[in-house]
């Protein structure tokens with residue numbers, strides 16, 4: 001498969017640069033749905049290509065944790081829980097990195113969602129280094145730059161007005177009120193040689209704040225330009241809206257960087273938007289294995305994606321979980337068998353079971369389960385077919401006990417045993433499928449190999465019971481599957 005132009009161009013761009021830093025930004029005010037993942041996955045896929053070409057790559061995830069929480073973010077964060085929204089609404093307007101964790105498990109509100117996001121990214125094989133900007137501001141990393149921007153306030157706004165007539169920043173710096181801790185209603189009134197005079201609409205007071213005590217964060221475009229310099233960032237994903245040349249974030253940040261922060265050159269990694277029907281939110285993430293979703297988002301990074309149920313089905317049928325087996329087939333055929341032996345599964349199989357169960361529920365409208373055999377499943381069947389199945393099961397159980405878990409040793413003799421079931425083969429196999437509830441499942445030879453021996457023994461035992469009762473109650477003609485002639489006599 002040919003490589004998307006984005007990766008080819010990036011590899012060419014950094015061909016002679018041994019160390020490359022790829023960064024992606026986030027505001028960890030809530031954990032978004034699958035749409036929000038594309039940016040991180042495109043950054044990581046770029047890093048993967050660079051690493052494969054022999055570069056040393058630093059992957060950064062920068063959380064704007066000094067951003068103020070807003071009501072919309074809170075609503076998503078607490079899963080629309082009205083009680084929690086009411087309880088925490090007083091937090092809106094304060095920086096997320098300074099709020100407590102509503103669930104009490106992390107150092108701050110931001111740290112909670114940073115951990116959740118990192119956990120999710122780890123599932124996709126992304127392991128970026130987290131940079132929480134609230135920590136950087138707290139440690140004074142931004143302080144000299146903040147002071148410079150404030151001292152050159154008029155020069156910066158004049159430069160922006162001249163270069164980007166369509167863009168007038170609301171504020172160059174968001175002051176955190178030293179009195180109430182909110183930052184959404186503060187406005188700088190004056191920059192003096194000792195500090196700033198700022199008015200807080202929440203306190204309805206004006207505060208004089210010395211530079212040494214000044215807290216707050218730079219306008220996002222300034223922050224973006226500055227972080228390129230601070231972390232020597234080489235490449236960063238931007239959606240097309242951010243790359244709009246007239247007043248898009250990238251163009252403005254690049255101009256600011258060139259004029260005020262030493263002009264770091266950053267390669268934008270354009271990625272297309274992900275649109276999705278509302279009812280699919282969260283379900284795609286739950287239902288597709290991480291490599292399938294990763295591939296869907298990164299194969300053609302610049303193309304807009306419309307995630308529909310049809311696209312999810314196509315992706316499931318194209319994604320191979322092992323040689324020759326698509327994810328869709330695995331969900332339909334292997335999952336019911338795996339569910340019987342959860343303890344024996346590998347980590348990869350457990351992941352597939354988790355995703356496959358959700359996929360079945362959301363996209364196939366069924367619960368993947370292998371039912372336990374019960375009397376009612378065999379009640380209407382004619383004895384000759386039941387005896388045929390009992391005989392086959394005994395021989396298969398013996399075969400599996402001798403061949404262990406080796407498919408190669410099992411396959412040919414098992415196929416012969418199945419052929420020998422004639423003349424009732426079709427009815428016997430149908431009976432087996434209806435007992436297990438797997439009319440559409442695996443080929444029977446394979447199912448008989450994968451099902452736990454205890455399960456097969458249970459079916460056999462049930463057949464024994466049923467047939468012995470039938471023998472006592474009725475005198476039926478002897479079939480060619482006379483139990484006494486079988487190689488493995490029944491123990492009980």
Ligand SMILES: [Zn+2]
Nearest residue numbers: 101105106112
């Ligand atoms: Zn927490």
Ligand SMILES: [Zn+2]
Nearest residue numbers: 177180200203
């Ligand atoms: Zn205040």
